[in-house]
Amino acid sequence: xxxxxxxxxxxxxxxxxxxxxxxxxxxxxxxxxxxxxxxxxxxxxxxxxxxxxxxxxxxxxxxxxxxxxxxxxxxxxxxxxxxxxxxxxxxxxxxxxxxxxxxxxxxxxxxxxxxxxxxxxxxxxxxxxxxxxxxxxxxxxxxxxxxxxxxxxxxxxxxxxxxxxxxxxxxxxxxxxxxxxxxxxxxxxxxxxxxxxxxxxxxxxxxxxxxxxxxxxxxxxxxxxxxxxxxxxxxxxxxxxxxxxxxxxxxxxxxxxxxxxxxxxxxxxxxxxxxxxxxxxxxxxxxxxxxxxxxxxxxxxxxxxxxxxxxxxxxxxxxxxxxxxxxxxxxxxxxxxxxxxxxxxxxxxxxxxxxxxxxxxxxxxxxxxxxxxxxxxxxxxxxxxxxxxxxxxxxxxxxxxxxxxxxxxxxxxxxxxxxxxxxxxxxxxxxxxxxxxxxxxxxxxxxxxxxxxxxxxxxxxxxxxxxxxxxxxx
Amino acid sequence: xxxxxxxxxxxxxxxxxxxxxxxxxxxxxxxxxxxxxxxxxxxxxxxxxxxxxxxxxxxxxxxxxxxxxxxxxxxxxxxxxxxxxxxxxxxxxxxxxxxxxxxxxxxxxxxxxxxxxxxxxxxxxxxxxxxxxxxxxxxxxxxxxxxxxxxxxxxxxxxxxxxxxxxxxxxxxxxxxxxxxxxxxxxxxxxxxxxxxxxxxxxxxxxxxxxxxxxxxxxxxxxxxxxxxxxxxxxxxxxxxxxxxxxxxxxxxxxxxxxxxxxxxxxxxxxxxxxxxxxxxxxxxxxxxxxxxxxxxxxxxxxxxxxxxxxxxxxxxxxxxxxxxxxxxxxxxxxxxxxxxxxxxxxxxxxxxxxxxxxxxxxxxxxxxxxxxxxxxxxxxxxxxxxxxxxxxxxxxxxxxxxxxxxxxxxxxxxxxxxxxxxxxxxxxxxxxxxxxxxxxxxxxxxxxxxxxxxxxxxxxxxxxxxxxxxxxx
Numbered sequence: 034x035x036x037x038x039x040x041x042x043x044x045x046x047x048x049x050x051x052x053x054x055x056x057x058x059x060x061x062x063x064x065x066x067x068x069x070x071x072x073x074x075x076x077x078x079x080x081x082x083x084x085x086x087x088x089x090x091x092x093x094x095x096x097x098x099x100x101x102x103x104x105x106x107x108x109x110x111x112x113x114x115x116x117x118x119x120x121x122x123x124x125x126x127x128x129x130x131x132x133x134x135x136x137x138x139x140x141x142x143x144x145x146x147x148x149x150x151x152x153x154x155x156x157x158x159x160x161x162x163x164x165x166x167x168x169x170x171x172x173x174x175x176x177x178x179x180x181x182x183x184x185x186x187x188x189x190x191x192x193x194x195x196x197x198x199x200x201x202x203x204x205x206x207x208x209x210x211x212x213x214x215x216x217x218x219x220x221x222x223x224x225x226x227x228x229x230x231x232x233x234x235x236x237x238x239x240x241x242x243x244x245x246x247x248x249x250x251x252x253x254x255x256x257x258x259x260x261x262x263x264x265x266x267x268x269x270x271x272x273x274x275x276x277x278x279x280x281x282x283x284x285x286x287x288x289x290x291x292x293x294x295x296x297x298x299x300x301x302x303x304x305x306x307x308x309x310x311x312x313x314x315x316x317x318x319x320x321x322x323x324x325x326x327x328x329x330x331x332x333x334x335x336x337x338x339x340x341x342x343x344x345x346x347x348x349x350x351x352x353x354x355x356x357x358x359x360x361x362x363x364x365x366x367x368x369x370x371x372x373x374x375x376x377x378x379x380x381x382x383x384x385x386x387x388x389x390x391x392x393x394x395x396x397x398x399x400x401x402x403x404x405x406x407x408x409x410x411x412x413x414x415x416x417x418x419x420x421x422x423x424x425x426x427x428x429x430x431x432x433x434x435x436x437x438x439x440x441x442x443x444x445x446x447x448x449x450x451x452x453x454x455x456x457x458x459x460x461x462x463x464x465x466x467x468x469x470x471x472x473x474x475x476x477x478x479x480x481x482x483x484x485x486x487x488x489x490x491x492x493x494x495x496x497x498x499x500x501x502x503x504x505x506x507x
Numbered sequence: 508x509x510x511x512x513x514x515x516x517x518x519x520x521x522x523x524x525x526x527x528x529x530x531x532x533x534x535x536x537x538x539x540x541x542x543x544x545x546x547x548x549x550x551x552x553x554x555x556x557x558x559x560x561x562x563x564x565x566x567x568x569x570x571x572x573x574x575x576x577x578x579x580x581x582x583x584x585x586x587x588x589x590x591x592x593x594x595x596x597x598x599x600x601x602x603x604x605x606x607x608x609x610x611x612x613x614x615x616x617x618x619x620x621x622x623x624x625x626x627x628x629x630x631x632x633x634x635x636x637x638x639x640x641x642x643x644x645x646x647x648x649x650x651x652x653x654x655x656x657x658x659x660x661x662x663x664x665x666x667x668x669x670x671x672x673x674x675x676x677x678x679x680x681x682x683x684x685x686x687x688x689x690x691x692x693x694x695x696x697x698x699x700x701x702x703x704x705x706x707x708x709x710x711x712x713x714x715x716x717x718x719x720x721x722x723x724x725x726x727x728x729x730x731x732x733x734x735x736x737x738x739x740x741x742x743x744x745x746x747x748x749x750x751x752x753x754x755x756x757x758x759x760x761x762x763x764x765x766x767x768x769x770x771x772x773x774x775x776x777x778x779x780x781x782x783x784x785x786x787x788x789x790x791x792x793x794x795x796x797x798x799x800x801x802x803x804x805x806x807x808x809x810x811x812x813x814x815x816x817x818x819x820x821x822x823x824x825x826x827x828x829x830x831x832x833x834x835x836x837x838x839x840x841x842x843x844x845x846x847x848x849x850x851x852x853x854x855x856x857x858x859x860x861x862x863x864x865x866x867x868x869x870x871x872x873x874x875x876x877x878x879x880x881x882x883x884x885x886x887x888x889x890x891x892x893x894x895x896x897x898x899x900x901x902x903x904x905x906x907x908x909x910x911x912x913x914x915x916x917x918x919x920x921x922x923x924x925x926x927x928x929x930x931x932x933x934x935x936x937x938x939x940x941x942x943x944x945x946x947x948x949x950x951x952x953x954x955x956x957x958x959x960x961x962x963x964x965x966x967x968x969x970x971x972x973x974x975x976x977x978x979x980x981x
Contacts, residue, residue, distance in 0.1 A: 237900070389857075
């Protein structure tokens with residue numbers, strides 16, 4: 034029956050013959066055109082299809098065609114930014130083209146829902162990497178050599194599972210498992226089920242070293258890669274293929290794996306899309322909690338997604354630290370963006386207002402100068418409710434806070450005080466920031482995606498986590 | 508001028524000739540009578556006047572006549588509890604007599620405002636101590652040998668200073684400097700002023716070793732005595748004569764010493780007695796703070812003061828820990844008692860009510876069994892506001908608290924749940940506990956002493972700490 038269930042899933046996630054023909058057709062056509070354009074420039078490049086299309090491991094309707102141009106090592110970096118991009122543009126005339134940068138520029142094109150990446154890299158030997166993308170051809174080669182039809186299906190199941198539980202993708206926004214990582218795990222453990230079974234029992238430190246580079250001295254790998262999960266890249270012993278995986282995603286995968294094994298369900302692969310909660314529903318939910326919420330809404334700076342999300346997360350943390358430094362009790366925070374018009378940082382606080390009195394710890398009495406300064410500052414000071422008083426060996430005062438509202442504190446501080454918000458975000462905030470507190474947040478819920486996000490933030494529970502699935506009696 | 512000021516103080520604290528005659532008369536008379544009574548019992552005891560009367564270092568109006576009976580080492584402990592006390596009672600006929608215990612029993616007598624302690628001890632050689640009081644004759648001898656009229660005045664100044672700033676006395680309630688300790692400090696530093704000057708610069712670790720027992724290996728003393736200040740007892744290298752000093756009192760003395768040296772004033776020796784605040788004033792003060800106060804009032808158990816205060820402090824801490832465990836934010840706490848009819852533990856909380864939602868951290872996901880139990884407990888649980896959700900590598904839930912009132916929590920828990928309150932206190936509480944919150948506390952302020960205590964608790968600032976005294980420009 035379980036096998037049956039996974040067969041049903043495979044039927045939904047394996048590309049149809051039609052899709053296959055289309056994808057391979059486009060891939061080969063664009064590959065050839067890029068080759069020609071480069072040849073016209075007098076460049077000797079090997080142009081190849083890489084990634085999941087080359088390996089036939091992509092998920093139905095989710096093809097991402099990677100066309101790699103393996104340039105001679107002596108090619109100047111400047112060439113990649115200028116003439117290579119021109120050639121790529123010519124080769125994909127008619128596509129919607131967006132220039133992107135990872136470590137170096139590449140071209141992303143879209144046509145009829147199919148995505149193409151035209152990527153330059155250097156033709157190097159392992160270990161002699163010039164740019165970060167140079168490993169990709171070796172990745173393709175490594176996986177292809179070990180693949181068969183059965184394993185392709187297993188890989189697709191694992192990718193679709195990761196996708197369904199929200200753990201798929203190495204991009205900063207997700208911080209999850211890349212396609213290549215899913216392939217390595219499947220190869221290593223022998224299949225989808227086996228990967229879930231093994232993952233169910235993962236405990237730190239997690240070290241997977243398929244090629245045995247660190248056999249006999251795993252401590253070197255643990256020392257080198259300070260990440261929650263280490264999967265030594267078979268084509269580069271100095272690289273952790275799982276370095277992008279955030280602890281949260283790692284453990285969500287582990288927990289989902291356990292739940293699935295206990296009671297398999299299509300739900301893990303195809304979560305029910307929940308209806309968009311109406312602003313009025315959100316309002317009720319917010320008020321019922323009895324806590325306070327603050328939302329910082331602004332227009333996100335223009336930047337590639339990985340850059341933008343990196344900055345958004347940094348900004349989220351910076352404001353969180355600021356609020357805590359000001360003695361607000363932050364319960365949780367999160368951020369959301371459509372990557373274009375709107376970005377929102379959300380904070381749940383025990384209360385928008387400070388407690389009426391706060392304890393302020395001063396120097397130990399034996400620090401004469403500091404004690405003197407502390408006394409000069411606080412003796413006769415109108416903000417003092419109690420003290421200065423000695424507790425153990427230190428001076429302490431209890432200060433009246435005036436119950437300051439976090440919304441006002443943020444309003445008058447952001448843009449004026451350095452609090453560690455990345456510069457691009459701060460500039461955007463200066464021009465477009467709106468701060469909403471409690472019910473005021475509902476206005477943002479007119480954006481359906483934000484509304485969905487906020488609702489998920491409040492619920493917290495992953496969609497695959499259901500009550501009837503935890504009982505150990507199944 | 509400063510010398511002049513201290514002379515004025517000496518005039519107030521040195522016993523008059525009349526007091527001296529009276530005290531010495533009583534001391535010699537009672538000493539002789541105790542000697543006779545013991546002789547009548549066939550006991551060969553040397554009966555001597557000890558303590559501040561023997562050394563002529565007591566403060567005017569504050570005599571405490573210690574009559575020590577040095578018994579032969581072979582005397583059975585039983586004798587001390589029975590026949591010795593009988594003899595002491597006979598010798599002090601006409602006095603108000605109260606039996607007291609330190610390590611062993613002794614008799615405290617009062618007549619016309621003069622206190623007498625009839626104390627048994629063993630006549631032993633240093634280091635061969637049988638009971639804790641055996642050192643006293645050696646303390647007297649040690650100090651007497653080194654004393655002169657000038658030093659007596661210096662000692663009286665230091666004692667009066669300690670008394671004025673609330674740091675005098677080794678009893679648990681105070682946790683301050685004993686008379687003997689004041690004498691040792693004065694002998695060590697050469698005078699009152701010198702002691703204040705040296706104390707001004709004390710920094711941890713503070714080690715005073717007059718006889719140089721630990722010369723060349725002070726680390727042994729630091730290892731042996733884990734106290735904030737160590738004054739090695741000149742008659743017993745294994746005893747810290749300052750072991751009773753609590754950090755708070757130590758550093759209050761240090762700070763007061765600095766303030767006094769900067770601007771000497773009689774205020775340090777003779778603090779102004781403040782008028783008793785009226786319940787209505789206290790009420791206003793409490794409400795103005797915007798925080799919550801909880802007072803636990805009960806009849807204290809009958810016990811010698813040191814035992815009682817030890818238990819009160821323990822109870823205060825135990826309830827404080829309990830409240831914190833229940834997630835209340837305790838700002839400060841204190842306790843008060845008249846040692847007879849009423850004892851009160853006071854707590855200032857940010858709020859009597861819990862924040863609406865609290866974060867509850869569960870096990871790391873890799874602890875499979877614990878995670879399973881956590882999920883079973885919280886999935887579908889009505890108290891959950893958010894979660895279970897994975898944060899980093901752990902399960903977390905956010906729980907609705909119902910904003911429980913600390914007063915109610917204490918009411919229904921004390922006596923039912925073990926929270927570390929000493930047994931005698933707990934028994935008293937079970938019978939007599941009344942819990943007052945916020946304004947309700949004012950009813951307790953009908954007791955003037957409590958009212959004064961509560962007011963000082965709210966003010967916090969020591970009476971000797973005044974604004975105009977901190978400026979470094981004096």
